[in-house]
Amino acid sequence: MPETLVTIYEVFMRTYEGFLKAALVTLKITAIALVIGIVLGILFALMRISKSKILSTIANIYISVIRGTPLIVQIMFLYYGITSIIVLSNFWAGAIALGVHNGAYIAEIFRGAIQGVDRGQREASLALGMNKNQTMRRIIFPQALRIAIPPLGNQFIITLKDSSLVYVIGVTELFGLANREAASSFLPFETFMVVGLYYLVLVLIFTGLLRLYENKLNVDKT
Amino acid sequence: MIKTENLHKKFGKLEVLKGIDLNIHPGEVVVLVGVSGSGKSTLLRCLNFLEKAQEGNIYIDGRKIDRKKDNLPKVREEVGMVFQHFNLFPHKTVLENIIEAPMIVKKMDKSKAEQLARQLLEKVGLSDKADVYPNKLSGGQKQRVAIARALAMEPKALLFDEPTSALDPELVGEVLQVMQDLANEGMTMVVVTHEMKFAREVASRIIMLDEGRIIENADPDTFFNHSSNERTRQFLEMVNLK
Numbered sequence: 001m002p003e004t005l006v007t008i009y010e011v012f013m014r015t016y017e018g019f020l021k022a023a024l025v026t027l028k029i030t031a032i033a034l035v036i037g038i039v040l041g042i043l044f045a046l047m048r049i050s051k052s053k054i055l056s057t058i059a060n061i062y063i064s065v066i067r068g069t070p071l072i073v074q075i076m077f078l079y080y081g082i083t084s085i086i087v088l089s090n091f092w093a094g095a096i097a098l099g100v101h102n103g104a105y106i107a108e109i110f111r112g113a114i115q116g117v118d119r120g121q122r123e124a125s126l127a128l129g130m131n132k133n134q135t136m137r138r139i140i141f142p143q144a145l146r147i148a149i150p151p152l153g154n155q156f157i158i159t160l161k162d163s164s165l166v167y168v169i170g171v172t173e174l175f176g177l178a179n180r181e182a183a184s185s186f187l188p189f190e191t192f193m194v195v196g197l198y199y200l201v202l203v204l205i206f207t208g209l210l211r212l213y214e215n216k217l218n219v220d221k222t
Numbered sequence: 223m224i225k226t227e228n229l230h231k232k233f234g235k236l237e238v239l240k241g242i243d244l245n246i247h248p249g250e251v252v253v254l255v256g257v258s259g260s261g262k263s264t265l266l267r268c269l270n271f272l273e274k275a276q277e278g279n280i281y282i283d284g285r286k287i288d289r290k291k292d293n294l295p296k297v298r299e300e301v302g303m304v305f306q307h308f309n310l311f312p313h314k315t316v317l318e319n320i321i322e323a324p325m326i327v328k329k330m331d332k333s334k335a336e337q338l339a340r341q342l343l344e345k346v347g348l349s350d351k352a353d354v355y356p357n358k359l360s361g362g363q364k365q366r367v368a369i370a371r372a373l374a375m376e377p378k379a380l381l382f383d384e385p386t387s388a389l390d391p392e393l394v395g396e397v398l399q400v401m402q403d404l405a406n407e408g409m410t411m412v413v414v415t416h417e418m419k420f421a422r423e424v425a426s427r428i429i430m431l432d433e434g435r436i437i438e439n440a441d442p443d444t445f446f447n448h449s450s451n452e453r454t455r456q457f458l459e460m461v462n463l464k
Contacts, residue, residue, distance in 0.1 A: 118309070120305060120307055120309035121309060121311065123272055123303075123305065123309065124303075124305060124309035124310075124311070124368075125311075126272065126294075126295070126298060127270055127272065127298055127302065127303035127305075127372075128298070128299075128302070128322070128323035128327065128371070128372070128375055129295045129296070129298045129299035129323055129327040129375055130295060130322075130323060130326060130327055131295045134326050134327070138322065138326060139311055139322075142313050143311075143312065143313055146313070
């Protein structure tokens with residue numbers, strides 16, 4: 001056991017420069033995927049609850065397809081699909097795939113949150129003469145956002161970890177690098193232990209930030 | 223001011239309003255009473271187009287409102303509403319609750335809207351609460367803010383949907399007082415309430431609904447003391463028993 005610990009330490013010291021760079025790639029992909037996911041999520045959530053049959057059907061299909069197929073398949077599909085049409089780095093193909101994937105889950109989070117806002121809020125807003133757009137933008141959405149924050153935080157953590165799957169299209173993020181290191185050093189156990197720690201630390205930092213933000217919201221208004 | 227002709231409203235198969243003809247004149251305080259399920263709240267909500275009546279016409283200021291052609295938000299600017307559960311916006315302070323609609327709907331500039339809001343808060347006796355969030359207020363205070371919020375749009379009429387039913391008994395008086403002040407100033411009001419004392423003292427007319435129909439339409443004295451209607455007398459006995 002002590003020998004293993006020593007080896008882990010050695011692997012860590014030998015690889016940290018590379019892993020820190022790779023961690024940055026992981027964070028970038030995650031951030032881009034989240035931005036895309038939130039934009040798509042809001043859009044599809046609104047489409048899903050819209051009265052238009054066409055819009056809600058499109059949103060339903062999108063959500064069903066994304067939730068019904070594995071992320072790794074989506075990444076492959078999008079990578080080979082997109083890069084056969086336009087020139088795109090595998091970094092961007094991965095980020096977009098992850099973003100589109102996220103969009104479906106975030107859409108469901110937002111839909112639930114919007115529907116979770118008390119019906120009386122909408123009525124009060126309409127009764128004051130506000131139109132539907134103003135009501136959504138100024139009254140419903142801000143309240144829905146607060147309901148959505150805990151599940152969104154959860155989704156962000158899932159995304160951070162899911163970003164490891166883009167290694168299949170050759171992006172050198174944390175897991176991709178770990179895979180290569182494990183093979184070249186013949187120390188798979190130690191290497192994956194180290195990369196696991198990187199993910200854990202990133203998630204813990206993120207969880208802490210999220211908690212601070214939630215507390216701030218709560219202190220402000222409840 | 224507000225007129226309905228043969229208003230029918232169904233929820234699925236349940237017919238809640240079965241042909242309501244109502245005429246509310248400027249400056250009147252009309253109190254709608256009836257047992258629960260009689261359709262009084264639904265009628266009130268139809269007047270503000272929060273519920274869609276399947277049949278019949280609604281006239282505001284003599285003009286027939288067409289749900290499809292008319293701009294409903296514009297119509298609602300003229301007819302404010304106060305709800306049983308206040309429905310204040312919890313993410314906004316008291317002041318922000320009040321200035322929201324004037325600023326967004328009427329494009330009033332902020333300083334002017336705030337000035338108006340502060341006047342209204344003074345009127346409902348809550349000047350010191352401008353910057354607190356609604357969850358720090360008592361029920362009675364919330365409802366008074368809700369009234370101020372509705373007044374900020376300078377409506378021609380105000381609808382009250384059981385404004386005191388969600389309040390602790392000791393908080394009912396402060397809300398009724400504000401409503402009485404409004405009535406004295408000549409505000410046109412339609413009030414659904416179980417507060418018979420308010421109805422007796424403030425109403426210009428009392429309308430009793432029963433199973434979706436108007437069965438009594440009389441001034442308070444006639445309603446409380448000389449009604450010949452059997453259901454009205456039963457209702458009054460029930461209310462008195464409480």
